[in-house]
Amino acid sequence: MTDIQLLPGLRELVDSIDRQKGAVVILGATDTGKTMLAFYLSWELQLRGRKVAIISADLGQSAFGLPATLGMAVLNNITISYQANRGPISIKNTKPHSIYFIGSTSPLGHLLQTAAGLKKLSEKAQGEGAEVLIIDTSGYVEGGAAWELKFHKIELVNARHIVAIQKEKELEDILTPHEHRRCRTIHRLKVYEGIRPRSYEQRREYRREKFSEYFKRAIIKIIPLSKVRLINPVNINKKNGSGSPYKRLLVGLNDDENITIGLGIIEDLGFKELHLLTPVEELKKVKIVRFGAIRLDEGWYDEKIS
Numbered sequence: 001m002t003d004i005q006l007l008p009g010l011r012e013l014v015d016s017i018d019r020q021k022g023a024v025v026i027l028g029a030t031d032t033g034k035t036m037l038a039f040y041l042s043w044e045l046q047l048r049g050r051k052v053a054i055i056s057a058d059l060g061q062s063a064f065g066l067p068a069t070l071g072m073a074v075l076n077n078i079t080i081s082y083q084a085n086r087g088p089i090s091i092k093n094t095k096p097h098s099i100y101f102i103g104s105t106s107p108l109g110h111l112l113q114t115a116a117g118l119k120k121l122s123e124k125a126q127g128e129g130a131e132v133l134i135i136d137t138s139g140y141v142e143g144g145a146a147w148e149l150k151f152h153k154i155e156l157v158n159a160r161h162i163v164a165i166q167k168e169k170e171l172e173d174i175l176t177p178h179e180h181r182r183c184r185t186i187h188r189l190k191v192y193e194g195i196r197p198r199s200y201e202q203r204r205e206y207r208r209e210k211f212s213e214y215f216k217r218a219i220i221k222i223i224p225l226s227k228v229r230l231i232n233p234v235n236i237n238k239k240n241g242s243g244s245p246y247k248r249l250l251v252g253l254n255d256d257e258n259i260t261i262g263l264g265i266i267e268d269l270g271f272k273e274l275h276l277l278t279p280v281e282e283l284k285k286v287k288i289v290r291f292g293a294i295r296l297d298e299g300w301y302d303e304k305i306s
């Protein structure tokens with residue numbers, strides 16, 4: 001990550017969050033600087049002695065954690081370095097505290113799962129004693145479904161602050177219902193002009209790198225079906241391809257609370273056993289195997305199954 005250019009209004013924003021702690025939802029279209037801002041705010045607030053947690057609610061381009069999941073990190077898990085007098089930050093080795101499997105790299109068609117996961121992870125952050133919870137969202141802001149998702153995310157975490165990074169007025173529809181509510185403060189920021197938009201290919205490549213890194217040390221493991229519940233809401237077209245229709249499907253390996261321990265890729269699903277490629281060493285805690293809506297090909301690129 002590069003150095004952050006301090007945008008006008010940033011100091012006031014930090015002061016305001018510091019005065020009124022709680023959840024902070026960062027909104028913006030793609031390539032508007034949401035993630036950079038999320039880390040910047042986290043870093044500033046922890047310098048002031050606040051306990052800060054971040055949720056990455058971006059399924060495709062999450063800055064930490066894995067694609068197709070939501071991630072929550074408590075700030076003492078994150079390495080942040082600061083170059084004196086310039087206000088810049090860089091973040092390395094962000095290690096999530098908890099992740100929640102969605103199974104898709106976009107919230108479209110997965111709005112409920114995304115909302116439920118956000119709620120679960122925000123409760124986890126609260127359980128860790130976070131005073132400020134920063135929520136970095138995806139750039140999905142256009143249309144009715146995006147509106148609903150953003151509205152309900154804000155409601156679910158009871159956002160104390162909504163930070164809108166806008167080029168023009170593209171977020172105003174999303175902001176309107178929260179205007180003049182005493183429980184929320186809306187902050188409007190301009191997009192930093194030096195941002196270079198990332199292409200579809202660059203985004204796809206980013207996910208591929210994350211998946212290939214994650215599965216680097218994966219081996220085939222066998223889970224007896226008597227030990228786990230399979231949650232398979234996706235109607236896979238069995239006529240597609242040869243062999244098992246589930247082959248190379250991405251799955252979430254979840255614990256009793258339905259929080260994700262790790263990911264796997266289905267090799268084979270029989271009547272009694274599930275054969276999985278996974279780097280998760282200890283499968284004893286896995287109680288739920290949640291089927292995703294994407295496959296990973298041999299080159300670790302993701303493809304939608306329906």
Ligand SMILES: Nc1ncnc2c1ncn2[C@@H]1O[C@H](COP(=O)(O)OP(=O)(O)OP(=O)(O)O)[C@@H](O)[C@H]1O
Nearest residue numbers: 003004005030031032033034035036061139192195
């Ligand atoms: N205030 C800023 N100062 C300097 N560089 C910035 C700033 N904001 C963003 N950038 C640059 O633009 C890049 C993209 O920003 P960022 O990843 O925060 O955008 P985003 O809105 O989260 O994108 P996405 O829609 O992919 O999630 C950053 O990696 C950084 O290089």
Ligand SMILES: [Mg+2]
Nearest residue numbers: 034035058061
């Ligand atoms: Mg981002």
